Amino acid sequence: MQNHSADSIERLVGLLPRAMRNQIEQWGEAAAVLSASRDPRVAASLLPSGVRGLFLKRGKQGIPTQMPAHHLAHFDWRYPSDQPEMADLYARAKQGQWNADDLPWHTSVDPLDPTVALLPEGFLDIEGLTAYGVRLDQREKIKMQASLCAWMLSQFLHGEQGALFAAAQVTEAVQFFDGKLYGSTQVMDEGRHVEVFRRYLDEKLGRLYQINDNLFVVIDALMTDGRWDMKFLGMQIMVEGLALGAFGVLHRRTEEPLLKQLLRQVIQDEARHVHYGVVALREHVTHALSERERREREDWAFEVALLMRDRFLAHELYDEWFAHRMTRAQWREFISNSPGMREFRHTMFRRMVPNLREIGLLSDRIRPHYEAVGLMEYYHGAAADKLTADELIRELS
């Protein structure tokens, strides 16, 4: 009976004009994301952000978004030297500062020049599109790859804006004084990252894609969560992990020299950020949290990891290129199986999973879930506190 009515709904939807069908598919997808979570508390904490991001699409409304903050600014008038590892990171961060003006901005970039490809041929399996009845000619192919690159860099920029504000909030809220000093350098770093990505998109690629709805959800969730360690976990471990994965792949694959160099610089900063996240959270999770609180974070991290794995799928590109040619489901299938996206997921989880283990959010209780989604193979990697920036860079080439 139920099946039957589901069928007829599908048939009804099929009769609607394509654009509307697309919208309904989109809402269905959003509802699926929001109801996928196994833990009601995690679901509850993600729901409002989900509504704002997926249904109201606040990131795409074309007006500034106000996100209320609920954390406490933690002052300490005694200025303790409480975290030698963070003090050390602070010292290194001061030395690692660089001036974005020194990058070779005079490099001329032509997004459509196949001899200096932004993304290599084969990053997307464009021939595979014919399986869905979509054909692109040579020019369209190059344009499509350039669009994907612009899309990725746009999401980086949006992520960096989130990182900038989150770093500022975390600097206020963190309870280690050495962490506050270190945090100030991260704020500067993120500001510089916003600067370079914005400048590259403005001057070289000439287009800025809107923020991906799922990225909006993650940013919204951690900005509006009052608990500082959730902000930390969301930003320093999850979003930075995502960013490191994506930066790494793009750095490895792009042939455009300015972009390569820019990413290299950014990656060196990000390596410090993730390192800081691991140091701060390991301390906090093992000493300050109750088991119940720890579990909640463990579940939250798992949900967010899945969200990033399954949903960060360039739907803005779909809207631009294929909304009239294939369904969203087909696009999801196509894009998540493309070689570039696989490589990106692989790199991202190779960074993220060992970090989660290191901070104590990969207990025996949650491991089977990671196992079930095929993420345990990354378990034994080195966590960020054991990796230097140099090693990170070396791995990239």
Place this chain on the structure above:
Amino acid sequence: MTEGREGWVLRWLGRGVGATLTQLESDAKMLLGGVRGEAPAPFMQRQAPVWGAAKAPRSVGHEMLQVLRVEPAAEDAVSLVLHDPSGRALRWQAGQFFTLKVRVLGVEHRRAYSVSWAESAAEPPGSVRVTVQRVPGGMVSERLVRDSKAGDWLAVEGPAGRFVLPDAVGEVVLLGGGSGVTPLVAMAQEALGPGRATRVVMLLGARNHARALHEAALQALAAGSGGRMVLHSLVDQRAPGDDAAVREGRLDAATLGALLDEAQVSENARYFMCGPEAMLGSLRATLLARGVSASAIEEERFVRPSATRQRGSAEAQPVTLRVLGREVTVAQKPGQTLLDAGLVAGVEMPFSCTMGGCGACRVKLIAGEVSQEEPNCLRAHERDAGMVLACVARAEGPVTVEVP
């Protein structure tokens, strides 16, 4: 209970919604837009130039054009400069062709002729120049070369063709022979034209000097390129009166290799070739053997449709066309192509040249068997993906195809 749940949701929303009236209005607009099926724009344009701005996609038209003048292009070839007398500028991309429809003895024939100059080199601007070389025994070319005069009207379709220069490319090697030289002339002009810094290496073959198309114009182009263009044209045989610059030879493996080496062609160069079938085959083999990747080679084949006409099944065949998720079955009468059958039955199928040269009519063969006129412009990967050209394919039994 329902009320309770709503209140819950509102409280959640309230955390963000507590914001401003502007925000609420904007939320409502977004939701309403969603209900109407409108998607927010995927991206915003920033200050850098719009990608490929100069080259917006151009539509394929069907129209009557007038011959403005006739110019000799070689001993047995003429160039027809065509324009729209209403003053509208014609547009195309270097390398594309127009299809001319010519009536000979009451029968309409369609022939594709490449445009032989770039938009930036057109004189007057907005006019098209096609070059027609006499083909032995060819009714249409014979008619056009012998009888064309200023003021004639021609039915024309186009432009069409996917053999075009990429928007940005550092170096191109243009290889051709016979009438295949015509699109390459346009491409060379385009590559050297405004807004580009492309280097051009052009290697041409002709039977003899008198038959080499646009020879003088090309020499002048190379001379005025400030070293950006290298040109070698070879002739099979020198004639007694030829001047010293005319070189004898063929574009065989050894010569091609030597000339490419001499011109110091870079690894990133892209190759465009156009000419007789046999020549293309051997050029391609030589390039591949030199380590050029297949994706760096584009070729245009000139096909004489009459030479390969196939009859297809002698009986009517059911052809099922999948268009936008719906299926329509039409009958293909003897002699009709899939395209004919579809169009006659009122199915909207895309097409342009109707002679297997542009790829506009590609459909995917889902079931059944077809015969196609060969050679045609299908690329290898398209064949592998089961694509066929509806304009030159005929069902040999019941078939199902998908129209993209």
